[in-house]
Amino acid sequence: MEYRTFAESDAAAVVQLEIARDPHRILTEDGLLHNIRHPPDRQRRHDWVAIEGGELVGRVTAGFNWAVPTEGKGWVSFAVAPSHWSDAGAGLFDIAVDYLRSEEAHELRCWTVDPKAVPLLEERGLTATRSTVVSAVDPRLPDLSALPALEEEKNAEGFRLAPLEAVDDPRAIHAVYAAGEADMPGDEHETELDFESWEAETLRHPEISAEGSILVMHGDQPVSLAFLAVEPERKLAYNEMTATLPDFRRRRLASLVKLAALRWAAEGGFERMLTENDDDNFAMRSINERLGYELVHVRHQFFRKLA
16 A cells, blocks of 8 residues: 555546545535645645555545634544555554644544544544534525515615625625634634635635625625535535624525525526535524425544644
């Protein structure tokens, strides 16, 4: 088994491996390469692959949670061909943990939907601590008949819908996005989402649709948003983020923008809209259930302290 640093020529094989492991996600070669080329400095990301007989049979990524105040929160993400968990899975995971230790990580998190990963993680002292619910809906199926009336009501209150591509103030968009991240359920709130890192990592990401990502404007100020990532070839769309500024919450703006994004996806011929919510985020899960989202699977977070 050969282990080496990821090369850009590995991108197609890594995407194929990842989608085989979890088809309920969006990942393109351009998106993967963007993630590797433009990580935030504080993420300290590194990627490796496992090669057996000239074939890529696994990959692993290690980095740090860069958007929280506390330093040293390391994470590992990996995918392995089903027949290679005992060799490539173990080898890649250990390489990643050794790297995190060398960078003075004091915590380790790993998210997975693959049951084959669980024995390996438990053998290395990780315990399941949190989960997120991944759900999906065919955007052509929800009843959107209430959207025109809701849009008209909000127009009368001074709000209007606009696609991301029509909004020229990225810092104002960042303020909405960062407000959503700061309130997201998690082990520690992500309050350090600086503009420059977010712009490079998220706003300029090739999978984020400038047409399908919808904002609610109040005058010239964005106050709510639904960012969509898309993979047109597989007719998939993904709710990358829904957020509203604190002063504008509880006005049904999140419902407005989510309905508008569904309408765009339906009109664009997309056949599946995916979303992901913390298991404890009952408010957003309730909105999604009313829109017809159904459970696809659950992603589990495994955790341990590093000495």
